[in-house]
Amino acid sequence: MTRSSQGPIPATLIPGDGIGPEIVKSVVTILEAAGAPFAWEVHKAGMAAVAESLDPLPEATLESIRRTGLALKGPLTTPVGGGFRSINVRLREEFKLYANVRPARTLIPGGRYDGVDIVLVRENLEGLYVGFDHYIPIDNDPHGAAISSGVNTRAGSRRIARYAFEYAVRNGRKKVTVVHKANILKALTGIFLETAMELAKEYSGRLTVDERIVDACAMQLVLDPTQFDVILTTNLFGDILSDEIAGLVGGLGLAPGANIGEHAAIFEAVHGSAPDIAGKGIANPMALLSAAAMMLDHIGRNDLGTILRQSIQDVLIEDGVRTRDLGGQATTQEVTQALLARVSARTK
Numbered sequence: 001m002t003r004s005s006q007g008p009i010p011a012t013l014i015p016g017d018g019i020g021p022e023i024v025k026s027v028v029t030i031l032e033a034a035g036a037p038f039a040w041e042v043h044k045a046g047m048a049a050v051a052e053s054l055d056p057l058p059e060a061t062l063e064s065i066r067r068t069g070l071a072l073k074g075p076l077t078t079p080v081g082g083g084f085r086s087i088n089v090r091l092r093e094e095f096k097l098y099a100n101v102r103p104a105r106t107l108i109p110g111g112r113y114d115g116v117d118i119v120l121v122r123e124n125l126e127g128l129y130v131g132f133d134h135y136i137p138i139d140n141d142p143h144g145a146a147i148s149s150g151v152n153t154r155a156g157s158r159r160i161a162r163y164a165f166e167y168a169v170r171n172g173r174k175k176v177t178v179v180h181k182a183n184i185l186k187a188l189t190g191i192f193l194e195t196a197m198e199l200a201k202e203y204s205g206r207l208t209v210d211e212r213i214v215d216a217c218a219m220q221l222v223l224d225p226t227q228f229d230v231i232l233t234t235n236l237f238g239d240i241l242s243d244e245i246a247g248l249v250g251g252l253g254l255a256p257g258a259n260i261g262e263h264a265a266i267f268e269a270v271h272g273s274a275p276d277i278a279g280k281g282i283a284n285p286m287a288l289l290s291a292a293a294m295m296l297d298h299i300g301r302n303d304l305g306t307i308l309r310q311s312i313q314d315v316l317i318e319d320g321v322r323t324r325d326l327g328g329q330a331t332t333q334e335v336t337q338a339l340l341a342r343v344s345a346r347t348k
């Protein structure tokens with residue numbers, strides 16, 4: 001999606017729970033310094049919303065996202081008890097956010113792997129997560145058997161494959177690996193593989209598209225993650241592999257994610273609300289800042305997205321300013337100041 005770079009772009013901002021408000025405040029300050037064009041509509045969700053209206057996902061928040069089609073979201077604590085459904089799942093369904101995009105890059109050299117630069121594109125609405133999941137009583141055992149059915153459609157498979165291929169071309173990527181288990185789950189993941197490979201013909205000459213069985217892929221990621229570029233996969237495999245990949249490059253403090261639909265896109269850090277460090281002023285704002293960089297790419301301001309990513313790199317490597325999750329001692333405030341200095345230098 002490319003929009004005019006003129007004028008402010010309305011966007012929904014959800015501070016969220018736990019460390020959410022601290023890192024959102026940091027990120028908004030940095031976005032302002034970078035000259036990001038967002039006009040924020042601040043709305044609640046999660047425990048912050050429950051405290052006010054008993055609803056973890058108030059209508060006003062949904063209405064705002066419906067209107068703006070664009071949201072930056074702090075982590076939400078999923079209320080335990082009270083029968084609330086996961087807010088993230090509700091948002092995914094409400095806005096048909098069919099693509100989950102998770103880039104992972106080695107930012108600090110000298111870790112377990114150098115030179116990792118993988119984008120995982122996960123189908124977010126179908127597969128084994130459609131919720132056809134139930135028990136069948138046998139004799140006196142109400143849980144005598146468990147049955148789950150997955151659903152992958154031709155249309156849904158084509159939509160996510162199209163998204164992944166277009167993303168790859170747009171971002172100068174060379175290879176897309178379709179990950180499946182079509183040797184065993186012949187229909188369920190066969191349709192995904194078959195549809196993706198069919199569509200891949202349209203991209204010949206622009207992209208190399210290959211395929212890998214999920215278990216082999218999991219092993220090869222550990223043996224040599226640099227052989228992967230973009231990975232395209234189904235819902236369950238994407239859930240598992242995206243966490244594996246985040247682990248390859250140093251964990252949660254730096255990992256961003258985007259949830260993309262036809263009419264809305266929601267950007268967030270992969271990590272949760274970190275209640276153990278909430279209010280202590282030591283949370284790392286870089287994962288959410290990376291998500292904001294993806295949001296800038298999404299509206300066609302890759303120039304600003306790139307400046308944010310480079311500034312993060314500068315602060316981590318050249319300034320050596322790091323929060324505790326990365327082995328440093330810096331506070332959220334100190335990291336924010338360092339980022340502000342780097343962003344200002346790069347936007348001059």
Ligand code: NAI
Binds near residue numbers: 268
């Ligand atoms: P978590 O990601 O909040 O925390 C795991 C560990 O990583 C903790 O030790 C935490 O201190 C650390 N950590 C996470 N983000 C950090 C950051 N930015 N800087 C420094 N350290 C950081 O996962 P956890 O504890 O399993 O979940 C806490 C709550 O968050 C739960 O209510 C869960 O449902 C929710 N959650 C929400 C998500 C979302 O809104 N997208 C995603 C994952 C969890």
Ligand code: MG
Binds near residue numbers: 243
């Ligand atoms: Mg997961």
